[in-house]
Amino acid sequence: MNIFNKGSSKIIWLFILPSIIGFLLFSLIPMIAAVGLSFSSWDIIGGSPKFVGISNYANIFGTDEFYRVIFNTVKYIVMYIPLILITSMTLALLFNSKTKGIGIFRVLLFIPVLTSWIAGAMIWRTALSTQYGLINNILMSIGIQGPGWLTDPKWAMFSIVLVSVWKDMGFFSLILFGGLRNIDQSFYEAAKIDGANRWQIFWKITFPLVSPTLFFVLITTLINSFQLFPQVMVMTEGGPLGATQVMVERIYKYGFRYYEMGYASALAVVLFVIIVVITLIQLKLQKKWVYYE
Secondary structure, eight states: OOOHHHHHHHHHHHHHHHHHHHIIIIIIHHHHHHHHHHTEEEETTOOEEEEOOOHHHHHHTTTTTHHHHHHHHHHHHHHHHHHHHHHHHHHHHHHOOOOTTTTHHHHTTTTHHHHHHHHHHHHHHHHTTTTTOOOHHHHHHOOOOOOTTTHHHHHHHHHHHHHHHHHHHHHHHHHHHHHHSSSSSHHHHHHTTTTTHHHHHHIIIIHHHHHHHHHHHHHHHHHHHHHHOOHHHHTTTOOOOOOOHHHHHHHHHHHHHHHOOOOOOHHHHHHHHHHHEEEEEEEHHHHTTOOOO
């Protein structure tokens, strides 16, 4: 028997229509427009778009800047992903323990998540300042000469990574904590009876059973890594010497500072393709390590 009559179908469409309109106006149509603009040259101040074919894409792949940006992004990912996964999992395991006062610590750790990126990045830009920063002053008080966190090309991306981990670990640790809470405790009881140690329990029980949640965290952090933007713009603006230039930062500057909207749109399309390919690869590889009950 069909539980949806003609009247109820209209009500359902009435509820989902705002979401459909919002998707069309703010997602699908702008995406299609960006693809179209990527084949044009358009100074948004000086006139209408002019069709230039694939010259924007040829310029992107024919310059050293694109490869430097990809290298910077990969450098960020290599440092950020292991750090965020290790810290988030460690905190999730701590949250899942019966340590006294852990609830208060959980709330305090979530404060950076609620802090806006602009405010957080400005605080850290001041704290990491070479001249008057709190971090270098603390290091100097114990006889250590602090590095140029945001002014030295060797340290700038690492500084961005540390701030990103500070901002994100509270969010991802709570997601992993939710995954840990869903594990049946009888598995642990059986393992302890069999004489398994903590490492064996984690590797043979906890990790496989929390792997779907961990996979979600991995996909999300990878996508966020390619969309790295506010902390870079506030703390370094892509410097020093291009050491923290990334895709979204380049898209913003070409589109709204240099007014090369066609080139910026081509960069956005390339970024979209990269994210889709990376996601598809991850979805393929998940079969080798993600365990679904």
